[in-house]
Amino acid sequence: MSGQLWSTNAVGGYMWSPNLSRKLRTALQPMVRYRQFCDAKEAFGLGIGQIFNWNIYSDVATAGGALVENQVMPETNFTITQNSLTITEYGNSVPFTKKLDDLSEHPVTEIIHKVLKNDARKVLDTAAYNQFNLTPIRIQSTSSTSYTLTTNGTVAGTASTALYTSHVKAIADYMAEANIPAFDGVNYLSVFRPTALRNMKNNLEGIHQYTPEGWHVIMNGEKGRYEGVRFIEQTNIASQGWANTDRGFFFGSDTVCEAFAIPEEIRGKIPTDYGRSRGIAWYSELGFGIAHTEIPGTRILCWDSVA
Numbered sequence: 001m002s003g004q005l006w007s008t009n010a011v012g013g014y015m016w017s018p019n020l021s022r023k024l025r026t027a028l029q030p031m032v033r034y035r036q037f038c039d040a041k042e043a044f045g046l047g048i049g050q051i052f053n054w055n056i057y058s059d060v061a062t063a064g065g066a067l068v069e070n071q072v073m074p075e076t077n078f079t080i081t082q083n084s085l086t087i088t089e090y091g092n093s094v095p096f097t098k099k100l101d102d103l104s105e106h107p108v109t110e111i112i113h114k115v116l117k118n119d120a121r122k123v124l125d126t127a128a129y130n131q132f133n134l135t136p137i138r139i140q141s142t143s144s145t146s147y148t149l150t151t152n153g154t155v156a157g158t159a160s161t162a163l164y165t166s167h168v169k170a171i172a173d174y175m176a177e178a179n180i181p182a183f184d185g186v187n188y189l190s191v192f193r194p195t196a197l198r199n200m201k202n203n204l205e206g207i208h209q210y211t212p213e214g215w216h217v218i219m220n221g222e223k224g225r226y227e228g229v230r231f232i233e234q235t236n237i238a239s240q241g242w243a244n245t246d247r248g249f250f251f252g253s254d255t256v257c258e259a260f261a262i263p264e265e266i267r268g269k270i271p272t273d274y275g276r277s278r279g280i281a282w283y284s285e286l287g288f289g290i291a292h293t294e295i296p297g298t299r300i301l302c303w304d305s306v307a
Contacts, residue, residue, distance in 0.1 A: 003095030003279065031220045032121050033191055033234035034128040037183070037251070038258040038288060052259040052287065053084045056294065085289025087261055090127070092119050093281030095269065101278065112280045113266060120264050120282040125236040131256045131290045132191075132249050135300035141167060141245065149174070151295045159305035162199050162245045163192070165226065171250050171301060172227045180252035180299050187225060191232045192248030192303070193239055197223065200231060242305050251300040260286030 062076040094112045101108045138155040141147045145166040148156040168190075175188055183189045194201075204224035221232045229250065240247050262285040269279030292298050 032125045038256040056081045085287040087287040091283040095279035098276045116282045131288045134290045137301045138304040155304040159245045188229045190250045193246045196246035248303040
């Protein structure tokens with residue numbers, strides 16, 4: 001069997017050693033970053049079907065205005081479109097033997113629970129990120145003060161610089177003028193890898209620092225705020241390896257929908273081979289879908305580059 005075995009040190013035997021520290025140590029894993037900004041939709045429970053749809057309502061076709069006393073009330077309409085996502089199975093498992101569980105000094109099931117939870121966080125965060133990355137609005141820096149913006153889902157060229165405060169100011173203005181709703185009612189959000197935010201973090205050391213009485217809810221990975229944009233670091237998604245910058249996102253509210261029939265959960269395998277073969281898995285039935293891809297109306301902007 002493939003899994004954890006007592007007879008092989010690297011997959012189980014090392015769980016017992018006279019000189020091994022009894023303190024549990026596992027690879028350090030980050031919490032979710034992108035998934036915390038998804039909107040959970042009402043696709044709860046079994047029997048809801050594989051495809052989940054939601055409506056998108058446009059503005060009115062003709063704006064209202066001032067009326068003359070004897071003028072007939074004007075009439076207009078709006079359009080309704082639909083987006084959808086597919087609910088998918090996600091999961092992973094670690095089988096182990098009864099002998100390993102019996103003889104190991106370390107709590108086998110507890111360790112497996114922990115590593116599986118870390119795996120689930122990364123897998124589901126990646127699924128959410130993939131939907132963020134479907135936004136049609138792409139931004140490519142052309143200097144330390146300017147950028148090129150496209151709305152067809154294709155970045156214009158190679159980014160020439162890292163992210164600077166001048167870019168953030170211009171992007172915040174663009175989002176406000178595009179009537180993108182603020183994520184928390186006041187601020188927009190941005191998610192980047194740590195090195196891609198280095199210039200911003202240097203500036204955040206001296207400006208717009210948080211105060212305990214001013215901020216009660218800080219997002220996972222949040223580092224600070226500038227020009228009405230709250231900045232979050234993530235390391236779940238690997239670096240693109242570009243020379244000058246890395247992919248990141250600016251966004252308001254109503255970003256990505258998450259619908260689930262079965263939220264992620266830990267499951268135990270029914271023992272086989274007379275109880276000698278065991279296992280633990282994480283499992284879920286859910287899906288992610290970008291909420292808006294229409295122009296205008298898209299709520300996510302991608303800081304991007306062709307290389």
